[in-house]
Amino acid sequence: MSRGGPDGPFRVALTFDAEHPDRPSRPGVQERLLDALDRHGVHASFFVQGRWAEAYPETARRIPQGGHLVGNHSHYHARMPLLSARGLRSDITAARDAIIEHTGVDPLPWFRCPFGAGVGDKRVQGFVRAAGYRHVGWHVAGIDWPAERTGADVEEAVVRGAIAHGDGCVVLLHTWPDRTEDAMDGIVRRLRDAGAEFARIDELPFVPEDEVPDAEVVEGAAAVAPSAA
Ligand SMILES: [Zn+2]
Numbered sequence: 528m529s530r531g532g533p534d535g536p537f538r539v540a541l542t543f544d545a546e547h548p549d550r551p552s553r554p555g556v557q558e559r560l561l562d563a564l565d566r567h568g569v570h571a572s573f574f575v576q577g578r579w580a581e582a583y584p585e586t587a588r589r590i591p592q593g594g595h596l597v598g599n600h601s602h603y604h605a606r607m608p609l610l611s612a613r614g615l616r617s618d619i620t621a622a623r624d625a626i627i628e629h630t631g632v633d634p635l636p637w638f639r640c641p642f643g644a645g646v647g648d649k650r651v652q653g654f655v656r657a658a659g660y661r662h663v664g665w666h667v668a669g670i671d672w673p674a675e676r677t678g679a680d681v682e683e684a685v686v687r688g689a690i691a692h693g694d695g696c697v698v699l700l701h702t703w704p705d706r707t708e709d710a711m712d713g714i715v716r717r718l719r720d721a722g723a724e725f726a727r728i729d730e731l732p733f734v735p736e737d738e739v740p741d742a743e744v745v746e747g748a749a750a751v752a753p754s755a756a
Contacts, residue, residue, distance in 0.1 A: 538726040539689045539718055540697045541569065542665060544639065545590070546576035546604050548703035550674055557702045561589050563711045569725040570594045573702070574639040574663070577602035577622030580629035587629045596727040597630050598637030598663060599623055607645035615654040623658075637728065639663050643742030663734055665699035666692050668741040671707045678709025685710065686717045695731050699741075 545557070564571055573590045575597055580587040591597055601607065602622035610618060619638070626634045638660035645651035646664060655662055667688030669681045681700075689696045700707050715725070728734055 535694060536724055537694050537722045538696070538731060539723045540695075540726050540728050540731055541571040541700060541714075542574065542639075542663070542697060542728065543571060543700050543702045543707075544574045544576075544600050544641075545587070545702040546579045546600060546641075547582070548701075550672070550704075552703045553705050553708075556705055556708050557583070557586050558589075560702055560708050560711065561586070561593055563708070563715075564595070565593055567712075567715045569715055570596075570727050571725065572596040572598060572637070572663075572728045574598040574600035574637070575622075575626050575630065575634065576600045576604050576641075577625035578604070580625050584629040587626075588631060591630050591632045596637065596729055597626060597632045597634050598639060598728075599626060599634035599660065600639050601641050604641045606642060607640050607651045608648050612654070615651065616658070619654065619658045619660070636660050637663055643739035646737055646739045646742065661734065662736045663697070663728055664736060664738040665697045666735055666738060666740070667696060668699040669707065669710065670741055671700055671704045671710070676706055678706045678713075681706050681710035682713040682717070685714050686721075689718055689723065690721050695733050697728065697731070697735055 573595050575587060599622050602618045602625065607615060623634055636659055638655050640646055652662060667685060669685045670676060671681045685698050689698060
């Protein structure tokens with residue numbers, strides 16, 4: 528059941544934060560996730576942490592080679608409201624330099640704050656915009672970071688959430704959790720059965736800039752830390 532209107536499309540943008548895992552995960556999970564997207568012919572969008580790209584250059588380079596969009600997910604994956612003006616500028620720039628070096632692609636103009644922290648913070652978003660970026664939030668979180676969640680839980684959250692949202696749904700996932708890998712085949716199969724086409728965020732008519740539902744528990748963190756004084 529497509530919710531894109533009677534004859535309209537039902538586009539779903541899977542987005543993955545590619546970063547250093549903050550919990551243990553199975554070796555090779557990131558590479559197998561890319562394999563799964565290739566196998567299904569799905570183009571997605573990846574928000575890449577600069578230091579992660581430095582640590583995994585071969586995996587990072589596979590992202591654009593697979594037809595996926597590359598965005599900037601900061602360099603140190605810090606909570607951005609805690610950074611000074613100088614820290615914000617240098618983090619965003621260092622990430623861009625590392626991403627260009629290791630993926631061969633410029634992440635401009637796409638940016639996503641770590642943990643969703645700094646969304647709705649005028650100071651942080653001012654620096655993001657000044658560096659030339661648009662912030663990309665999400666409509667539906669797979670909530671794939673807590674260790675107690677299973678692949679079936681993640682699959683269910685994404686499939687139900689995307690169908691309930693309808694056309695233009697942006698979905699938050701991560702590249703490192705085991706349960707994301709476990710959920711991928713079911714997500715793609717069930718959403719295609721429901722009429723979905725997978726799109727990159729640059730193929731959507733609307734990108735949710737300030738929306739970050741479930742962010743308060745993203746990666747176990749408080750969503751919006753207070754601005755540094
Ligand atoms: Zn992240």
